[in-house]
Amino acid sequence: MEYNVIVVSPVKTKVEVKVPAEEANAALTATVAIYRQKADFKGFRKGKAPSSVVESRFRKEIVGEATNELLNVHINEIMGELGKSPLSRIDVDTVELVKDQPVEYAFEFEHAPAFELPTYMGLDVEEEEVVVSESDVAAVIDRIRGNLAELTPLAENRPAKDGEVVSLSFEAFEDGVPVPGVKAENFQLTLGEAQALPEFEALVKTVPSGGQGEGPMTFPADFINQTLAGKSVTMKVAVHVIKEKKLPPLDDAMAQKAGHFESLERMREAINLSYQKSRQDLHKAAAQKKLLDGILAKLDFPLPESLVETHLGQLIDDFVERLERRGKSLESTGKTLEGLRTEFRDQAENIARTQIFLMNVAEKEGLEVEPREMDQYFNQLSQKTNQDVLTLKQYYEQNNLVIPVRDKLLADKAVELIYSKANVKKVPAVESVELAGEAAQAEAGE
Incomplete structure (x- = not known):
């Protein structure tokens, strides 16, 4: 040959x-x-x-x-x-x-292009200090109390208010004819938590326990069910029971009921530590991104189109999935798949460029992924997705996804190496929407 x-x-x-x-x-x-x-x-x-x-x-x-x-x-x-x-x-x-x-x-x-690696060790980078306020911890405890609240029927006969739980039945009509798919019996709704359309909640708040009511309602143009999007209907509701939440006392007993905490103080400490960990990871990731952005700004090399297409497809799939989790469809946003390709093109190229650079660093530094690290990845994925680990492995093997997983773990190791050799300077934290909204991560410690 x-x-x-x-x-x-x-x-x-x-x-x-x-x-x-x-x-x-x-x-x-x-x-x-x-x-x-x-x-x-x-x-x-x-x-x-x-x-x-x-x-x-x-x-x-x-x-x-x-x-x-x-x-x-x-x-x-x-x-x-x-x-x-x-x-x-x-x-x-x-x-x-x-x-x-x-x-x-x-x-x-x-394949990846050949290029000379720039200096990537011993670089300077700023990283925000981790700060957790008492109000952060208190907000989480308030949510825990809300989850542990007892529901008791209202003593007075009046319409429901925000924060109260309503058991109701409803049905939509158009010109006196029932609208298919818009009907429910004994539906439970917590008011004031954006679980339903504002017009629907407003209607429910006019009906006392045991009463009935109706009113006009228009589905939003971006409603996920496109057969209903923009349609005006008459909504009829029957309120069966209204319950109010009675919060438990803020004491050790509540902490013990909330989880494996000895006392309220231990629960506060656990929430604080969880916040510390989540914010530390967040600030570290931001510092790592600064390092990579600075290095990549000095590089210019062509990208394999297939690699860009792989990341572009993943970005589009993730975007559509996030829309659907919010109850929306791609059509409701006025966007198209072709439009998304243009919108996410630069991001896909940046991901591909970063991957190629990190794989070169991994090769130069002799980094490797051991079998136990692959097993650990699949075990964590199994727990996260609630799927059998052997079934997951088989799926990845049959769909040629094992090598991309290995490459991802190699890239992660390369990032950690670059960060570990950097001169990290701690700077005061800056409050942001991202930090304010990551309480859900901190609640993992509950």
């Missing part, structure tokens, strides 16, 4: 391969021998049928398997000699081995 390497671009390589007839014959003969041993032929003992009979019956299968096996051996050998890792699938010409004839084929693949 001989091959010739053609540099198509800094990120794409083409390899032309020539296979002599002798090597093609050897591959075909070896495959015929395998079929001869495992196939049954009438009139012959197993494994004793003439090769001509075997070839006649299984010609298509033999040629296909022999060709695939030989090409795989060639490609693995060539890729090893070239020392390149493909970032896309390897595109191979469609060929078939023919007895006593040489064969020529070519394959192409995309």
Whole structure:
């Protein structure tokens, strides 16, 4: 076997391969021998049928398997000699081995570009100090008390207020005809928590326990159910029970009921520590991003289109999934998939550029991912998604997702190395919307 390497671009390589007839014959003969041993032929003992009979019956299968096996051996050998890792699938010409004839084929693949690494060790970076206020902790405790509150029916007969829980039934009508899909019995709703449309909550707040009411309501234009988006209906509601929340006393008993806390003070400490950890991780990630942005600003290299497309597809999928979790559809935003491709293009390119840089750092520093680290990743993913870990591994293996996981872990190690060697200067924290909104992370310590 001989091959010739053609540099198509800094990120794409083409390899032309020539296979002599002798090597093609050897591959075909070896495959015929395998079929001869495992196939049954009438009139012959197993494994004793003439090769001509075997070839006649299984010609298509033999040629296909022999060709695939030989090409795989060639490609693995060539890729090893070239020392390149493909970032896309390897595109191979469609060929078939023919007895006593040489064969020529070519394959192409995309890979990371070659470039000189800039200085990435010993860099200066600022990182915000971690600050947790008493109001942060108090806000979490208030939510815990709310979750532990007892629901008791109202003593007085009046409409519900924000913070109270209503058990109701409702149905929508258009010109006196029920609207399909907009009906529920004994539906429980907590008012004032944006669980329902504002117009619907406003209507519910006009009806006392045991009463009925109706009023006009218009579904928003970006409503996830497009058959209802923008439609005006008459909503009828029947309120069965209104319950108010009675908060438990702010004491040790509440802390013990909330979780495995000895006392209220221990619960405060746990929430504070959880906040400390989440904000420390947040500030550290911000500092790491500053380091990478500064390094990447000094680099300029072409990007493999397949890698950019992979990240672009993931960004679009994540965006659509977030919309759906908020009860909206892509159509309701007025955006299109093609528009999202343009919108997220720069971000996808930046992710691809960062990945290539970090993989080069990992290679230069001799970083590796051990099997136990892969196992740990899948165990954590299993717990997060509530899926069987063996099933997850099998899915990743069958869909060629194991190598991307390994590369991600390698990139994470490279980031940690760069950060560990940086000159980190602590600076006063700056309040932000992001920090104010991460209480949910702190509540993981509850």
